[in-house]
Amino acid sequence: MIFRTAVEHAKRHPSLIPQFFFICLGMGGACLYLIRLAKGPHVVWNKTKNPEPWNQLDPTYQYKFVAITTDYKNLKKEGPEF
Amino acid sequence: MFVQGLVNGAIDKLPANIELKMAEDIKAKLENYRTAPFDARFPNQNQTRNCWSNYLDYHRCQKALDAKGVDNTPCDWYKRVYKSICPMSWIQKWDDQRAEGIFPGKI
Numbered sequence: 001m002i003f004r005t006a007v008e009h010a011k012r013h014p015s016l017i018p019q020f021f022f023i024c025l026g027m028g029g030a031c032l033y034l035i036r037l038a039k040g041p042h043v044v045w046n047k048t049k050n051p052e053p054w055n056q057l058d059p060t061y062q063y064k065f066v067a068i069t070t071d072y073k074n075l076k077k078e079g080p081e082f
Numbered sequence: 083m084f085v086q087g088l089v090n091g092a093i094d095k096l097p098a099n100i101e102l103k104m105a106e107d108i109k110a111k112l113e114n115y116r117t118a119p120f121d122a123r124f125p126n127q128n129q130t131r132n133c134w135s136n137y138l139d140y141h142r143c144q145k146a147l148d149a150k151g152v153d154n155t156p157c158d159w160y161k162r163v164y165k166s167i168c169p170m171s172w173i174q175k176w177d178d179q180r181a182e183g184i185f186p187g188k189i
Contacts, residue, residue, distance in 0.1 A: 055123075055135070060122065061122045063125050072122065075120070075122055080108050082142065082146040
């Protein structure tokens with residue numbers, strides 16, 4: 001229903017379409033970035049089952065988008081296991 | 083792997099010579115130690131959690147290996163790392179807290 005009103009509105013004021021597009025782009029981008037932050041290794045969602053989620057990652061885990069100098073494929077766990 | 087839960091179970095079933103090899107590898111690494119290496123779990127500028135994690139890991143490792151009766155010198159890797167990264171005041175504060183029994187972390 002909301003899409004029909006949006007389409008009618010767009011037909012009557014077509015010059016407002018770029019505004020709609022950019023608002024959607026901005027809100028969508030903000031939401032996606034919030035999701036990326038929520039999935040980050042430093043966030044604890046379940047204090048009883050998974051209190052330290054950064055310990056559940058493998059050593060080649062890449063959080064950043066672009067790896068400039070770090071060779072992620074050859075990283076290994078440094079410390080001894082216990 | 084960082085999956086300590088799995089490892090804790092698996093390491094009881096490993097033969098003793100793997101633990102010896104681990105100790106030798108760590109000894110070699112400790113001799114060539116310069117500073118804390120890059121840790122993919124903490125890629126950003128804020129290394130607070132890195133310091134905290136290694137401090138906890140050192141004491142947990144000591145407790146675990148002492149409970150098994152095995153030589154705990156491999157744990158020294160974590161000690162070197164946290165001594166490299168952590169501010170001395172934090173280390174002293176946490177050591178005092180552990181001595182008093184009010185340390186907030188789970189060891």
